[in-house]
Amino acid sequence: MANYGANGYIDFSKLWTILDRKGYNKQWLKNNGIHSNTVAKLTKNENVTCEVICNLCKLLNCQPGDIMEYKNNLST
Numbered sequence: 145m146a147n148y149g150a151n152g153y154i155d156f157s158k159l160w161t162i163l164d165r166k167g168y169n170k171q172w173l174k175n176n177g178i179h180s181n182t183v184a185k186l187t188k189n190e191n192v193t194c195e196v197i198c199n200l201c202k203l204l205n206c207q208p209g210d211i212m213e214y215k216n217n218l219s220t
Contacts, residue, residue, distance in 0.1 A: 152216035156186045159211040162204055176203050 163169060170183050178199065185192050197208050204211065 149217070152214055153189055155189055155213050155215045156211065158209075158213055159186060159200065162206060162211060166204065173200075173203075178203075 163172070170187070173183050174180050178196070182192055182196055186196075197212070200206075200211055201208060
């Protein structure tokens with residue numbers, strides 16, 4: 145098994161952009177069923193489940209690529 149992050153990571157910067165564009169914030173996510181620990185993980189680009197990604201996409205009426213992006217460790 146590879147070390148976490150050895151193959152890159154998922155960046156959730158797009159999530160914060162789409163939330164801002166729609167006039168929402170982290171508290172809105174929490175008020176709509178995304179646990180505060182999960183919001184903290186998203187903020188730090190940590191692992192979340194596919195179920196969380198599905199819930200976010202349903203809430204925001206978007207596709208996964210609209211809220212996240214793969215970054216390799218060589219990206220700056």
